Amino acid sequence: MRILVALDGSQGSRRALRFALKLAKDSGYSVSFIHVVPKLPTTKEELIRLIKEEIGSPQEAGERYLEEAKKIAEEEGVRVQEVILREGNPVEEILKAEKEYDLVVVGSRGMGRVDRLLLGSVSSKLVVASTKPVLVVR
Ligand SMILES: Nc1ncnc2c1ncn2[C@@H]1O[C@H](COP(=O)(O)OP(=O)(O)O)[C@@H](O)[C@H]1O
Numbered sequence: 261m262r263i264l265v266a267l268d269g270s271q272g273s274r275r276a277l278r279f280a281l282k283l284a285k286d287s288g289y290s291v292s293f294i295h296v297v298p299k300l301p302t303t304k305e306e307l308i309r310l311i312k313e314e315i316g317s318p319q320e321a322g323e324r325y326l327e328e329a330k331k332i333a334e335e336e337g338v339r340v341q342e343v344i345l346r347e348g349n350p351v352e353e354i355l356k357a358e359k360e361y362d363l364v365v366v367g368s369r370g371m372g373r374v375d376r377l378l379l380g381s382v383s384s385k386l387v388v389a390s391t392k393p394v395l396v397v398r
């Protein structure tokens with residue numbers, strides 16, 4: 261089973277990571293990670309968060325999210341198969357990358373701050389458009 265975990269640096273995606281690692285650990289699977297650096301300007305909230313964290317550029321932030329996830333996976337004794345950093349539209353890039361995988365794991369929420377939404381825009385679009393099983397971690 262090839263598991264692809266989508267990461268955006270949010271608490272939601274951290275929960276998705278934790279769940280995917282548990283799943284992988286219990287079954288002896290490896291995991292892969294993807295982060296997509298949005299090409300279009302991100303939302304105001306996301307930009308403010310990047311600046312607050314003194315991360316530099318969205319590209320560097322993405323590298324950091326992936327590095328963090330790799331470190332946590334190693335600590336948990338889970339093998340990381342592939343680490344994917346893309347630029348573009350997150351939904352489109354995840355849909356392309358998922359072709360090589362059996363299961364996609366996402367958080368229910370991301371970095372956006374529309375609190376009334378129960379499901380983020382990326383995760384809800386993936387649930388509709390994906391041809392693979394999508395696990396939405398709450
Ligand atoms: N740029 C991205 N790259 C990879 N995964 C992403 C990206 N944006 C969102 N995701 C995935 O989708 C989940 C939900 O985020 P999203 O739908 O963007 O919610 P929100 O609308 O709250 O930002 C995240 O927890 C993460 O798993």
Ligand SMILES: [Mg+2]
Nearest residue numbers: 370371372380
């Ligand atoms: Mg988002």
